[in-house]
Amino acid sequence: MDFEKLIVWQRSKALAVGIYKEFAQCGDFGFKDQITRSVLSVPSNIAEGMERRSNREKVHFLGIAKASCGELRTQILIAREIAYIANPLAENWIKETRELSKMLCGLINKISD
Template identity: 35%
Template sequence: MHRYKDLEIWKLSRKFCVSIYEQTSNFPESEKFGLVSQLRCASVSVPSNISEGCSRNSNKDFSRFLEIAIGSCYEIETQLLIATDLDLINKETSITLLNELNKIIQMTSKFKSTLK
């Protein structure tokens, strides 16, 4: 069993989640149940699945939760691109967020590969 609070991927994904909440607080009210809800839900899912996976007794189970976290990352990527297309997020902020997200994806994938 791993201690999730010690994992850098958990720390980074938690910090990223806060960034998503901050950015979506500037979205129009009409997106409250659209992109705001989707982005926030998916961003919470990443550190949540990492921490839940840590509680599992086997690396195979933990690996599955890391797969789910990575899937949520790709969901966030798509939603950020759509938000950028709609001018809800400026391109510079979008690039910064996407770079942070890519780092989380790469680190999680690499960590997952060590569990086999």
């Protein structure tokens, strides 16, 4: 299966682009580095997993991508509370990370069957 055709990969890549653009001018380099690394981890691990041969390897990397969604959601919640991002944007991103996590769970279950 070509990872680029997966909706979960397309949406996670779009989220990564949006977060990179939003934090481009952020002066808190530690926070910026952490949130951009976690968002980049999601589509990257989906791609790496789907390029693996065995289903076990695929599931492993998809699990990492799912865990990165949780890490990212935590960082978005913190960014909102410290006023790095506005609430409407935070809510949109939180919703998107939850949906991506569900999609990844479904893909993991499908591959595991």
